[in-house]
Amino acid sequence: MKFFNTYKKQILRLVIIFLVLLILFTAGRKKRATPIDNALSFVVAPAQDISTTISSWVLNKVSALKDDTDLAAENSELKAKIEILEAENKRLSMYEEENKRLSALLDVSQKYPDYETTGVDIIAKDPGNWYLTFTINKGTRQGLKPDMALTDAGGLVGRITECGYLYSKVESILDSRSSVSAMSLRTGDLGVVKGDYTLMNDGLCKMEYIDSESEIMKGDEIVTSYLSGIYPSGITVGYVKEVVTDENGLTKYAVIEPAVDFKHISTLLVITDGFSDAKSGEENEN
Amino acid sequence: MKRKIVMFIILIINIVLQSTVFQFIRVNYIIPNTAIVITVSMALLRGRAEGCLIGFTAGFLQDIFFGFSLGYYALLGTIMGYFVGRFNHNYYRENYALPLFLCFLGTIIYESAVFFTGPFFAGYLNYMYFFAKIIFPEAVYTAAVSIIIYRILFSVNERIESSEKYKRKLFSIK
Numbered sequence: 001m002k003f004f005n006t007y008k009k010q011i012l013r014l015v016i017i018f019l020v021l022l023i024l025f026t027a028g029r030k031k032r033a034t035p036i037d038n039a040l041s042f043v044v045a046p047a048q049d050i051s052t053t054i055s056s057w058v059l060n061k062v063s064a065l066k067d068d069t070d071l072a073a074e075n076s077e078l079k080a081k082i083e084i085l086e087a088e089n090k091r092l093s094m095y096e097e098e099n100k101r102l103s104a105l106l107d108v109s110q111k112y113p114d115y116e117t118t119g120v121d122i123i124a125k126d127p128g129n130w131y132l133t134f135t136i137n138k139g140t141r142q143g144l145k146p147d148m149a150l151t152d153a154g155g156l157v158g159r160i161t162e163c164g165y166l167y168s169k170v171e172s173i174l175d176s177r178s179s180v181s182a183m184s185l186r187t188g189d190l191g192v193v194k195g196d197y198t199l200m201n202d203g204l205c206k207m208e209y210i211d212s213e214s215e216i217m218k219g220d221e222i223v224t225s226y227l228s229g230i231y232p233s234g235i236t237v238g239y240v241k242e243v244v245t246d247e248n249g250l251t252k253y254a255v256i257e258p259a260v261d262f263k264h265i266s267t268l269l270v271i272t273d274g275f276s277d278a279k280s281g282e283e284n285e286n
Numbered sequence: 287m288k289r290k291i292v293m294f295i296i297l298i299i300n301i302v303l304q305s306t307v308f309q310f311i312r313v314n315y316i317i318p319n320t321a322i323v324i325t326v327s328m329a330l331l332r333g334r335a336e337g338c339l340i341g342f343t344a345g346f347l348q349d350i351f352f353g354f355s356l357g358y359y360a361l362l363g364t365i366m367g368y369f370v371g372r373f374n375h376n377y378y379r380e381n382y383a384l385p386l387f388l389c390f391l392g393t394i395i396y397e398s399a400v401f402f403t404g405p406f407f408a409g410y411l412n413y414m415y416f417f418a419k420i421i422f423p424e425a426v427y428t429a430a431v432s433i434i435i436y437r438i439l440f441s442v443n444e445r446i447e448s449s450e451k452y453k454r455k456l457f458s459i460k
Binding site for chain 2: 008012015018022024027036037040041043044047048051055056059123124125126127128131133176177198201
């Protein structure tokens, strides 16, 4: 410490220059975790896992105490809902079979193929207020790779940006660094869903570069488009909340309410396979 | 050595808590920045050199687990530790007002720096909007949390210092 006190200015200057250079060199996103990351994550990731489990358990208990009385009513309601959904599921699987048969006849590959998925848990969230990234509890050991897409039961959550041995970092679609090629399911209008600093904390995002003559309107379902290089096509992103024409009058943007409730997500699905099939399918179509 | 190990464990615990338990105490989506509190407290208690080291380590851990390039938060933490360490010489440790005030001011400067290096370049020029919505609430929340954390770090520091004094006595006998 004496050494530091005599040369503090020089040392600080060197450290600052070193850090600035480090920032510049590592700014192009790395996709594989470095050995330092992995070594630290062996300690931190399990701790985060335990800590999240405990705190969500406590939170569940507290909220269970609060609405204990409603459980019976909710249960019967859910049972009724399941019955309806099961009936619908049967009907839809019949359609699927029919669709497969007809597509085979027409020699068209499936536009929305089945994706192989694996379940993951969120173990940590970004400790800042500017970005929205998660850490999940599986990594290269379980066969995850960067750029795999994540979904919830409702829709698209984000993609993996970096894979460690036991953990992966996920960038959500609300994060301002994320952009997803998307389209309106009803009209087929294309656009890009981007995160926005001003909308992020309200749980919303923005769909930009929509043609001004498109007939996109409030309530339309937005899905990932077939143009995306990362995200498989046909995954629900969200619903249009508001459509605004840009100042230049040539394009519109829409405020999107994601299908996923980002406040209450814990278990997610990673799409591990099937994407390459979808891509080759598109090539066949063209 | 003992001091270094204890501080490293504290910083590891901090990043674990920040990314897990504190997520559940977000008020209006705002989460307090406890890394700033630890940097400010230790810089005040121990001076510039340690302030820099702790700011660097706390920032580097955040870089590794949540950053987009290595060294960004580490740089901010180092600079903050250096400037806060200035106040180490002339203040009473039992005075809780100064850490609280410096945490408040430090958070505002720190988050403004984050704003002007990130969102500002992405085309979000409206500083006042983000000041009102993110920076100021975070500073208030962080200052409130700093009262508790400063107390804990104060007693931890006292313990380590007393054990260090004891060691020195042993050596002086020789």
